[in-house]
Amino acid sequence: MSLWTLVTDPRAFFAARQGEHSLRGPTAVVVAHTLLALVGSVVILRAVGDVVTPTDAASIVYASGGQRVSAPLEIVLALWSTGALYFALWVAVTVVVYLVSLYFDGEGSFRRLLAFVGWTLVPTLVPATLRVIVIAATFLDAPEFATETALREWTRTELLNRPARFAAVTVRPLFTLWMVYLWVLAARYGRELTRRQALVAVALPGALASLNAVGTLATAAGRALGLL
Numbered sequence: 427m428s429l430w431t432l433v434t435d436p437r438a439f440f441a442a443r444q445g446e447h448s449l450r451g452p453t454a455v456v457v458a459h460t461l462l463a464l465v466g467s468v469v470i471l472r473a474v475g476d477v478v479t480p481t482d483a484a485s486i487v488y489a490s491g492g493q494r495v496s497a498p499l500e501i502v503l504a505l506w507s508t509g510a511l512y513f514a515l516w517v518a519v520t521v522v523v524y525l526v527s528l529y530f531d532g533e534g535s536f537r538r539l540l541a542f543v544g545w546t547l548v549p550t551l552v553p554a555t556l557r558v559i560v561i562a563a564t565f566l567d568a569p570e571f572a573t574e575t576a577l578r579e580w581t582r583t584e585l586l587n588r589p590a591r592f593a594a595v596t597v598r599p600l601f602t603l604w605m606v607y608l609w610v611l612a613a614r615y616g617r618e619l620t621r622r623q624a625l626v627a628v629a630l631p632g633a634l635a636s637l638n639a640v641g642t643l644a645t646a647a648g649r650a651l652g653l654l
Contacts, residue, residue: 429548432545432548432608436607436608436611437611437615439545440542440545440611440612440614440615440616441615443541443542443615444534444538444615444616446538446541447535447537447538447541448541449537449540449541449544451541451544451545452516452540452541452543452544452545452547453544455544455545455547455548455551456512456513456516456544456547458551459512459547459550459551459554460512462551462554462555462557462558463554465558465562466557466558466561466562469558469561469562469565469566470561470565472565512547515547516540516543516544516547517540518631519543519609519628519631520536520539520540520543522627522630522631523539523543523609523612523613523616523617523627523628523631524536524539524617526626526627526630527539527613527617527619527623527627530617530619530620530623530626530627532617532618532619532623532627533617533618534616534617534618538616539612539613539616539617541616542611542612542613542615542616543609543612543616545608545612546605546608546609546611546612547605548608549601549602549604549605549608550598550601550602550605552597552601553595553597553598553601556593556597595642598639598642599636599639599640599642602635602636602638602639603636603639605635606628606631606632606635606636609628609631609632610624610625610628610632611624613627613628
């Protein structure tokens with residue numbers, strides 16, 4: 427079963443892998459998230475690293491949708507922290523689903539469930555890729571800045587004139603909901619639960635992920651209105 431099957435027929439994707447417990451593919455998905463964050467960090471640093479202090483860099487880079495970096499060492503730290511966050515999400519969702527499924531006498535190993543949950547992070551690669559594209563479009567052609575004030579003004583203007591950035595943030599909740607839906611299927615096939623049991627098992631992490639995505643959208647909308 428290919429990744430295309432995960433998109434077009436996720437039930438068949440998970441059903442075909444019930445006897446496969448390999449973690450190589452899911453690990454590659456998490457690593458891909460980390461590498462995308464690194465690319466965005468490098469692009470931003472090349473544009474602003476010479477004029478931005480660590481304090482100001484955090485706010486400017488955050489407003490651009492990338493990692494908070496201001497020096498090469500911080501890029502390394504950002505890479506590790508981003509990777510750790512995705513791995514933590516992967517493991518945390520698996521643990522919660524597994525523990526809840528014990529109440530329903532679910533069957534299937536923790537390793538199989540871990541592999542299935544890892545595959546569910548594929549949809550969020552799309553908004554992550556869009557974010558990097560917007561960062562690159564914004565910062566690769568950036569002029570040289572003499573002062574931090576000039577950088578801040580340029581950043582505000584560029585963000586205001588790039589609706590693509592807001593569009594990239596806007597679609598994130600859709601892909602998050604898609605990921606949560608895949609969590610339900612991962613719980614259902616990974617632990618052999620009924621649909622209702624799988625929904626209960628995924629309820630807590632699913633609600634938190636959805637609230638986080640909607641909060642990100644609301645924050646972006648507020649900042650966009652503040653720039654007008």
